[in-house]
Amino acid sequence: MIKFEEKFDNQMQIWNKIISDCIANSIATAVNTALKGELSSSELNDNVLKLNMDTINLNKLLHEVNTRLYKIEKSLSFSNGRQDLFDSRVKTVEQSISQYNGFKTQIQLLENKIHTMEQQARQCNVERANIPDRRGENLISIMECLGDAIKHPLQSSEIKAVHRVPHADKNDRRPKNVKVRKQDTARQCDCRYKRVKFHTIVHIPNSVHYDGTEADSPESICNLFSSFFHSVFQPTNVSHSFCIDHIDDIDNGMFNNTIISDIQLSEADVLKELKAFGQALITFPLFSLKILP
Structure with a gap:
């Protein structure tokens, strides 16, 4: 009996120890689990706060980006307006240059x-x-x-x-x-000559024929004279048929070394010279003009 009781006591002690260990382990496990849960919640809260802060920062950055995009669009609009203005100015300058080509x-x-x-x-x-x-x-x-x-x-x-x-x-x-x-006697006809021969005509011609047109009045003769001057004294020196009644023979070889410049005859100038035809004349190819004293 004694051995059985001792064995029973020993077995109870063993079971008591095992149970105590199990309880202690269970409590430790439960405490650890609870602590882990608490830690996870705090971490989650921290993460949520961080996410909120990041969201706020992102919103601020998006606002700044939108502001900059608005400014860029505004600058582009202004640049387009300036480009249109520059294009119009360039077009105006080109038109002006085209007008100034003849200058x-x-x-x-x-x-x-x-x-x-x-x-x-x-x-x-x-x-x-x-x-x-x-x-x-x-x-x-x-x-x-x-x-x-x-x-x-x-x-x-x-x-x-x-x-x-x-x-x-x-x-x-x-x-x-x-x-x-x-x-300045030469200013009477605005001409310069040298080494030219001259003939003499005693009266004003009755009529003038030039380029298929006949003139018999001082005004019409003057107009034909002007047409003759502006057609003959050109850079190409193209001569037209021009004849005056009652002119002596003309020597076309007398015009070597003749200097002619700035031919500008008004109607009054030509009429004045026509009225003075009684004086000596300088002879041009198929044309005669009063020699200057």
Whole structure:
């Protein structure tokens, strides 16, 4: 009996120990599980908070992106408007350039005309220096005497104006230069010639024939004269048939080394020359014009 009780006690102790261990393990497992659940919940909460913050940041970034896109669209719209403006300006400039293409020829003509006027000014103006300045002097008489002295006679009728010109340097004590402006007889017809022969015609022609047209009045003759000048004196030098009644024989070989420039005859100029046809004439190919004195 004693052995059985001892065995039973021992067995109970063993079972008690096993049960205690099981309970302890169960409690530990339960506590661990509970702790793990709590930790998982806190992590989830933290993750949710992080996600919320990320969402807020994303919304801010999207708002900034939308703002920038709006500004880009606005800039593109402004650029398109500026491009349209530039296109219109370029078109205007191109149209202006197309209109100015003919200006090169006009500028060249103006330069030639200025050059001719400068040549005329040089030929009509004479400036002489170191002529003593005296009170009550007669500059015209002085110029006539100087012309005779240098073998270049100068008549008072050839002088249009004469005066002294002040020096650019006010401290210059030398006598003021004398500037003489001569009469520009060549300006009557705006022509320049040299080495040409001439014939004599004693009266105005009764009629003029040019390019199939006949003129018998001063006005119509003048118009034909102008047409003749503007057709003959071109760069191509194309001559037309032009004949005037009662003209002597014409020598076409007399025009070598002839200089002609700046042909501009108005109706009044031509009529004036026609009325003076009793004087000597310069003969052109199939045409005659009064020689200048």
